[in-house]
Amino acid sequence: xxxxxxxxxxxxxxxxxxxxxxxxxxxxxxxxxxxxxxxxxxxxxxxxxxxxxxxxxxxxxxxxxxxxxxxxxxxxxxxxxxxxxxxxxxxxxxxxxxxxxxxxxxxxxxxxxxxxxxxxxxxxxxxxxxxxxxxxxxxxxxxxxxxxxxxxxxxxxxxxxxxxxxxxxxxxxxxxxxxxxxxxxxxxxxxxxxxxxxxxxxxxxxxxxxxxxxxxxxxxxxxxxxxxxxxxxxxxxxxxxxxxxxxxxxxxxxxxxxxxxxxxxxxxxxxxxxxxxxxxxxxxxxxxxxxxxxxxxxxxxxxxxxxxxxxxxxxxxxxxxxxxxxxxxx
Amino acid sequence: xxxxxxxxxxxxxxxxxxxxxxxxxxxxxxxxxxxxxxxxxxxxxxxxxxxxxxxxxxxxxxxxxxxxxxxxxxxxxxxxxxxxxxxxxxxxxxxxxxxxxxxxxxxxxxxxxxxxxxxx
Numbered sequence: 001x002x003x004x005x006x007x008x009x010x011x012x013x014x015x016x017x018x019x020x021x022x023x024x025x026x027x028x029x030x031x032x033x034x035x036x037x038x039x040x041x042x043x044x045x046x047x048x049x050x051x052x053x054x055x056x057x058x059x060x061x062x063x064x065x066x067x068x069x070x071x072x073x074x075x076x077x078x079x080x081x082x083x084x085x086x087x088x089x090x091x092x093x094x095x096x097x098x099x100x101x102x103x104x105x106x107x108x109x110x111x112x113x114x115x116x117x118x119x120x121x122x123x124x125x126x127x128x129x130x131x132x133x134x135x136x137x138x139x140x141x142x143x144x145x146x147x148x149x150x151x152x153x154x155x156x157x158x159x160x161x162x163x164x165x166x167x168x169x170x171x172x173x174x175x176x177x178x179x180x181x182x183x184x185x186x187x188x189x190x191x192x193x194x195x196x197x198x199x200x201x202x203x204x205x206x207x208x209x210x211x212x213x214x215x216x217x218x219x220x221x222x223x224x225x226x227x228x229x230x231x232x233x234x235x236x237x238x239x240x241x242x243x244x245x246x247x248x249x250x251x252x253x254x255x256x257x258x259x260x261x262x263x264x265x266x267x268x269x270x271x272x273x274x275x276x277x278x279x280x281x282x283x284x285x286x287x288x289x290x291x292x293x294x295x296x297x298x299x300x301x302x303x304x305x306x307x308x309x310x311x312x313x314x315x316x317x318x319x320x321x322x323x324x325x326x327x328x329x330x
Numbered sequence: 331x332x333x334x335x336x337x338x339x340x341x342x343x344x345x346x347x348x349x350x351x352x353x354x355x356x357x358x359x360x361x362x363x364x365x366x367x368x369x370x371x372x373x374x375x376x377x378x379x380x381x382x383x384x385x386x387x388x389x390x391x392x393x394x395x396x397x398x399x400x401x402x403x404x405x406x407x408x409x410x411x412x413x414x415x416x417x418x419x420x421x422x423x424x425x426x427x428x429x430x431x432x433x434x435x436x437x438x439x440x441x442x443x444x445x446x447x448x449x450x
Contacts, residue, residue, distance in 0.1 A: 202363040202397045209356065210349055251392045278396035278407075300399040303349050 011057060011066045013049065017132040020069040023079055024125045027117040030241060033226050034065070035084050036115045037091060038075040043111045045101045052076065055098055059090040072131055083201060083229065088114055169231070169263035175239040176267065182242030183268060187317055192310070195243040196227040197234040197260065198276070199253045203299065204229070207247060207276065210306045231255040238264060243271075245313055247306075250277040250284060258284075262291045272313045276301055340437040342402040354449045360401075361442045367397050368435055375413070375431065379424045387424065388417035394431070398438075406434045 014020065026032035047055075049070050060066035060080060069077040080087055096108045115124060171179070186193075194211050198204040204227050211225050226241070228234045231252045238246060246264060250257040261273045273293045277284065280298035288296045295309045350356045374390035377383075391414035398407035413427045 200367055200393050200397050202360065202367045203400050205360060205363055206346070206349060206400055209360075249396070251389065251396075278392060278399055278411075299396050300345055300402065302345055 011053075011060050011068065013053060014067060014069045015049075015071055017069075017071045017128055019067065020071065020077055020079075021125060021128060021132075023067065024117060024121050024128070028121045028125070031224070033228075033237070034067075034079045034081050034117075035087070036077060036079045036117055037088060037112055038077050038115060039095060039099075039112050040075055040110070041073070043101060043104060043106055044076075044095075044099050047099060052099070056091065056094060059087060059094055072128065074131065088112075169235050169259060171239055171267065179239045179242050179267065182240075183271075186242060186244055189244075191221055192223040192245070192314075193241055193243045194223055194225050194310075195234060195238060195241070195246045196225065197229075197231065197246065197252065197257065198227065198249040199229040199251070200249070201229075203249070203276075207301070207306065210301075210303050211310075214307070214310055229253060231257070231260045234260055235263060239267075244317075245272040245274065245310060247274050247276050250275060250279050258287050258291060261288065261293050265292050272309075274309050338405050340403060340405060340434065341441050342404060344402065346400075346402055358446050358449045361446055364397055364401050365439060365442060368394060368438070371397070372428075372432060372435060375428055379421060379428055382421060384417050388414050391417065401438075403434075403438045406431065406438055409434055 023032065023034065023036075027034065027036075052070075053068065056068070056078070060068070060078070065082075066078065066080040069079070078091065092108050092112045095112050100106070100111065115121075117124070192214060194214075196204055196207050196211070198207060208225055208227055211223060214223050215221065226237060226243075228237060229252070231254050234246070234248070237243075246260075248257040248261055252260070257275060257277070261275060264271050264273050269292065273291075274295040274297060275284075275288050275293050276297045276299065278299040285296050294313075297305050297309070346357070346360065350360065371390050371394035375387060375394070378387035378390055391410050395407050395410035395414055398404070398410055409427070409431050413424075413431065416423065416427070419427070
């Protein structure tokens with residue numbers, strides 16, 4: 001998987017385990033950033049896949065990409081790209097209100113569970129593989145595993161982020177080591193890795209659409225683009241992936257983009273950080289300058305402004321790495 | 331004297347079309363995304379006004395300003411900029427700002443919905 005399709009807004013249904021396992025693999029290999037929830041079938045009223053899709057389609061339509069997996073006898077899995085908390089909350093509300101068995105009194109958190117694939121994807125993958133092996137070709141389950149899988153259940157509703165930036169954007173030695181290792185690979189990577197940190201989905205989509213058209217190799221390789229809405233998520237992702245370029249909005253839900261820009265630049269002065277903001281005020285530009293960000297782009301941004309930044313980065317990196325990259329930009 | 335907002339079209343899609351490359355399906359997605367975000371923003375502004383929560387008002391005004399300018403809804407973006415800058419205004423002034431924003435947003439919504447209908 002080379003590219004996370006951000007603009008697709010496609011809702012796909014799957015009735016085999018294969019695409020679910022493939023999705024988990026991609027997340028484990030850090031090639032995909034989709035969110036995943038499981039809905040425990042034991043709590044649901046009898047419902048066809050079609051009726052289920054009708055019930056949740058409206059919610060998943062607000063995500064960028066969504067996949068619904070019906071293969072498991074125990075759980076329905078839903079994966080999506082886009083707003084994590086909003087989609088999760090809406091899913092939970094809809095499932096609780098419309099899809100539970102009659103007379104059932106159960107906490108919503110028991111029915112619909114957010115799965116942190118980054119930390120528990122391997123355990124989930126093993127469990128699904130076991131289940132797949134137990135289900136014969138006629139689709140009837142013969143022997144459900146008794147043990148509960150060790151899914152790291154993270155409830156976005158309850159994982160409140162610390163809003164004090166000074167106490168949050170820190171990195172462990174191990175995270176720094178991983179970042180530096182990734183950073184050394186930057187000039188030799190096949191794909192340009194870019195991160196968009198923007199809490200407004202419309203602006204996020206617009207920027208991603210521009211980035212999607214960027215090509216850096218003669219073999220027409222698409223870039224890898226990841227988009228998040230919050231500063232904390234961006235920081236964690238940046239430490240893991242060592243993105244080539246990070247585009248940061250200033251007014252984020254859980255803090256200022258300046259804080260993130262400063263943390264990134266303190267970690268790696270060579271990291272490419274571009275502020276993209278509607279706060280085009282002198283004082284904001286001054287803070288950005290003090291943080292040594294590489295560019296400050298005011299909204300509305302144009303394709304040319306964004307592409308120019310990427311071109312500059314590629315040009316600089318190419319000269320530093322003896323022409324490893326061959327940029328062809330639109 | 332500042333030009334009247336009425337002198338400007340509600341939306342100038344030139345920049346957005348340059349980004350979309352004239353892809354109607356993509357534009358429809360973007361328009362829908364804008365409409366959804368703008369609804370959230372307007373609801374947020376109303377909530378902030380009712381609660382007299384200045385930081386919340388500023389945050390929603392800022393968010394609406396950003397998406398409006400990116401869409402090319404410049405009069406709406408200007409109104410939201412004014413709302414953001416005047417986030418400490420009293421409740422009465424905020425009601426007036428909200429009315430202006432809502433009126434301008436209605437124009438934008440009408441135009442976008444027409445474009446969405448035409449595309450489908």
